[in-house]
Amino acid sequence: MKHWLLPLAGAGIALLVALGTNPAGMRNLRFHLGWYDRSAREAQIGETLKIFNRLFATFYATGGRLEGLNDFPAGQMVKRRVFQDIFTFTEQNAILVYDRDLFQLKKVRFPDPERAVALADEVWFLTLQESATRKAKGPSKANRLQVRYLLRAEQGVWRVVDFEVYGPDDVVPDALPRGF
Amino acid sequence: MLAGGAAAFLLVYAILEGSGLFRVTPAGVRDIAISLPFLLGSLVLLAALLVNGWQRRRVGLSPGWFSIFAGALIVAGLWTSHLTRFSAEIPLSEGQKFSSLGQVYPAESLLVGPLTRQPQIVVALKKLSPTFATDRQRLTSLQGEVSFALAGGGPRRTVSVTDRFPTFIAGMRLQLRDFGYSPRYLLKDRSGRVLDSAWAALRLFPPGSEDSFRLITPHTFSLRYSPAPDSAGGKPFQLRIVRGKDLLFTGSVGLGGEVPFDNGFLAIAEVRNWTRLVVVRDWGEPLTWGGILLLAVSGATRWWLARKSASGKGSTKAS
Numbered sequence: 001m002k003h004w005l006l007p008l009a010g011a012g013i014a015l016l017v018a019l020g021t022n023p024a025g026m027r028n029l030r031f032h033l034g035w036y037d038r039s040a041r042e043a044q045i046g047e048t049l050k051i052f053n054r055l056f057a058t059f060y061a062t063g064g065r066l067e068g069l070n071d072f073p074a075g076q077m078v079k080r081r082v083f084q085d086i087f088t089f090t091e092q093n094a095i096l097v098y099d100r101d102l103f104q105l106k107k108v109r110f111p112d113p114e115r116a117v118a119l120a121d122e123v124w125f126l127t128l129q130e131s132a133t134r135k136a137k138g139p140s141k142a143n144r145l146q147v148r149y150l151l152r153a154e155q156g157v158w159r160v161v162d163f164e165v166y167g168p169d170d171v172v173p174d175a176l177p178r179g180f
Numbered sequence: 181m182l183a184g185g186a187a188a189f190l191l192v193y194a195i196l197e198g199s200g201l202f203r204v205t206p207a208g209v210r211d212i213a214i215s216l217p218f219l220l221g222s223l224v225l226l227a228a229l230l231v232n233g234w235q236r237r238r239v240g241l242s243p244g245w246f247s248i249f250a251g252a253l254i255v256a257g258l259w260t261s262h263l264t265r266f267s268a269e270i271p272l273s274e275g276q277k278f279s280s281l282g283q284v285y286p287a288e289s290l291l292v293g294p295l296t297r298q299p300q301i302v303v304a305l306k307k308l309s310p311t312f313a314t315d316r317q318r319l320t321s322l323q324g325e326v327s328f329a330l331a332g333g334g335p336r337r338t339v340s341v342t343d344r345f346p347t348f349i350a351g352m353r354l355q356l357r358d359f360g361y362s363p364r365y366l367l368k369d370r371s372g373r374v375l376d377s378a379w380a381a382l383r384l385f386p387p388g389s390e391d392s393f394r395l396i397t398p399h400t401f402s403l404r405y406s407p408a409p410d411s412a413g414g415k416p417f418q419l420r421i422v423r424g425k426d427l428l429f430t431g432s433v434g435l436g437g438e439v440p441f442d443n444g445f446l447a448i449a450e451v452r453n454w455t456r457l458v459v460v461r462d463w464g465e466p467l468t469w470g471g472i473l474l475l476a477v478s479g480a481t482r483w484w485l486a487r488k489s490a491s492g493k494g495s496t497k498a499s
Contacts, residue, residue, distance in 0.1 A: 006185030014192035017217045018202050025202035032201055060424070085398035085424050098425065112204050124425055143427060164392070164402070165422040167430050173390050178383060179288065 024113070031113035042108045045118050048073045048158040049105065049149060053122075056082065057098040063090050063131060075152070075161035089128075094137060099125040101142075111176065116151040116158065119172060144168040150180050183232055186225035193217055214262040214464075222255045246481075250474035257467030266298060266461045267291040272305035273362040273379045273454040281331045289456075299352065299461055300331035306338065308453040310359055317386045322356045322455060341457065353460040360385050361405050362454040363417070367395055368438070368445040375444070381454040390418075399423050401446065417448060 019025040030036050055072045059065070064086040072079065089096050102123035109117050122145045128137040146166040151158045162180065166172050197215070200206030212218055229251060233243035269289035270278050279302045292298065306325040313320055322343040329336040330350055341347045343356040361384040367376040375396075382391035384405040392402040404418040415432035421441045422428065428441045438445040 003181065003184075006181045007188035010185035010188035011192040014189045014196065014217075014221075017189075018193055018196040021217060022202040028200075028202050028204060056425075081394075081398055082424065088398060096424070096426075114204050122425070126426055141426075143425065145425060145427060147425065163425075165400075165425055165427055166420070167427060170420075170430070175389065177391070 028113045031110075038110075041110065041116075044158055045108050045116050045151060046105055048151065048160070049103070049118060049120065052149075052160050053100060053103060057100060059083070060086055060089075060096050060098050063095050073157070073159050075159050078160055078162060090131065093131045095129045095131050095134070097127045097129055099127065099140075101125060106146075114153045115180065116149075116153075117176065118149040118151065120147050120149070121145075121168070122147050146170060146172055148172055150177070183225055183228035186221055186228055189221045190218060190225065193221065213258055213468075214265065216262070219255075219258055219262055222258060226251050226255050244478075244482075246478045247475060250471045250478055253467050253471030253474060255471075257464040257469075257471055259464070260467060261293070261462050261464030263293045263295045264463055265291060265293045266296045266459075268459050269357060269456040270303065270459065271381045271454060271456050272303070273381055274305055274308050274452040276379065276454075277302065277304040278457075279331060299350075299459075301350075301352075301459065302329045302331050302336075303327065303457060303459075305455070305457065308359075308455055310453060319359050319385070322359055324356055324455060324457075326354065326457065328354070343455075346460075351461055351463075353458075353462070353465075355458040355460075357456045357458050358383075360391075360454050361407065361451050363403065363405070363448045363451045365393075365395075365401070366445075366447045366449050367397075368447065370443055370445075372445070377449070379452065379454075397423075397442075397444075399428070399441065405451070407451070419446075421446065 022028065051071065052073050055068050058068060059072075059082060064083055069079070074082070086096075100122070102121065104121045105118060106121055107119045111117065122143075124143045124145070125140045126143055127140045129135060130137060144167075146168060148164045148166065149160050150162040150164075152161045153159075162177070164172075164177075194212050196202060197207040197212045198209070207215070226248075229244075229248050233245060233248050237243040267289075268285040268291070270286065272278060280298065280300045281302075285298065304327040306327055308322070308324045310319055311321045311323075312318065324341050325338055326341045326347075327336055327338050328349055334350075337349065339347050339349055339354070341354045341356055346353040346355045348354075360382055362379045362381045364377060364379050366374050368374050380393040382393065382403060382405075383389055384391055384403060387406045388404060390402055390404045392400050394400055400422045402420040402422070406416050415434040415437070417433040418431075419433045419439060420427070420430045421439065423442065429439055431439075433439055433448060435448055435450065438447045
């Protein structure tokens with residue numbers, strides 16, 4: 001047997017084992033080598049955030065009706081936080097209506113194959129209404145914001161696992177929060 | 181020949197995992213060394229070296245038992261680590277205590293082998309002394325006084341723990357990692373009654389860093405902190421309170437200053453330092469390091485003997 005054959009076999013087995021023990025190993029390899037369609041990924045993020053914001057506003061406007069919850073591209077903690085907030089308004093016989101005026105995606109970056117960070121400029125008009133009559137409880141408040149969305153891909157589906165709200169002129173930190 | 185194959189396997193596997201080509205993020209040296217493929221590969225390598233040594237002995241060559249014994253120690257150490265290692269990182273503010281009897285080790289940093297029994301300990305951070313670079317943007321060293329006892333009895337001892345060198349106590353290795361400021365918040369209702377108060381260990385170092393915490397209400401409280409006494413006119417905190425996508429408050433706050441929001445107030449009463457206490461109990465480590473040391477000694481001895489023998493031959497020829 002040639003003396004280099006066994007080391008070569010060992011290296012080959014190592015390659016197969018490394019590939020086999022890492023789920024989505026080929027996807028990760030393509031990402032690290034830059035062999036992926038970045039614009040398609042960004043479009044996926046844009047679409048995910050569009051659905052997220054549409055359903056976010058719908059849940060608030062309906063006082064927490066669960067219709068569409070399965071389509072809400074959000075992690076469990078975000079879902080819990082949103083509905084906890086909605087129910088505190090419900091307890092006060094109120095509904096907070098989010099009316100979106102502007103959503104502009106400014107920047108998307110991908111720290112690794114399973115995470116994305118998106119920064120958007122947003123303007124929302126917020127109106128507190130009585131639940132029963134839908135009468136406004138006060139004037140609408142214009143909320144100009146920067147929102148940093150933290151997303152994770154779970155089995156190929158992007159979900160918002162957290163979102164951070166900043167003022168329109170705030171400096172948004174580059175560092176990612178712990179646990180993300 | 182089989183040894184060459186096994187060595188190539190270990191080398192290529194370690195490079196692939198360490199570079200993270202197939203992974204989401206690269207694996208650390210320790211994670212690679214105690215992973216099952218690496219351990220199995222190292223067993224094959226050891227077996228091949230044993231067979232090789234035996235064959236060399238039969239034809240009258242030096243089998244290199246010393247190196248093989250060192251290799252066996254390393255492999256035994258790695259397997260012991262894989263099966264019985266315990267490691268956890270406990271965030272502690274100055275004056276804070278942690279007891280594994282009443283509290284659980286933080287899950288995000290917990291590493292437990294399949295045969296591990298978690299150690300029951302009571303630790304408290306009495307004092308934390310950070311040393312900063314002149315611009316106060318960088319930490320140069322961290323030293324803490326930690327009170328340590330095994331839960332359920334046993335003497336309580338106060339030991340000095342640093343971020344550089346480990347402190348050994350009761351078969352465990354203690355070290356500090358990370359540094360931040362831990363504000364104590366007060367959540368009050370409209371009448372001024374305190375509803376909730378606790379220390380929030382936040383990553384607020386270096387100055388300008390931002391971190392956030394959430395409480396029983398649906399609000400998010402984000403803070404930046406500049407500890408210089410004259411910062412922002414005695415208001416060292418930049419606070420932002422958000423509910424859903426409603427920005428309720430943004431501005432500077434001083435110690436004790438109350439910020440009204442929705443149906444209550446938030447105040448920051450005091451600030452302390454915090455760090456993470458790394459607790460490791462790994463009986464495989466002494467075996468592994470002992471093996472590595474033996475291997476180094478054996479390699480150096482062989483090299484020295486070979487050099488001596490070569491120079492002896494050279495001088496014989498010259499004479």
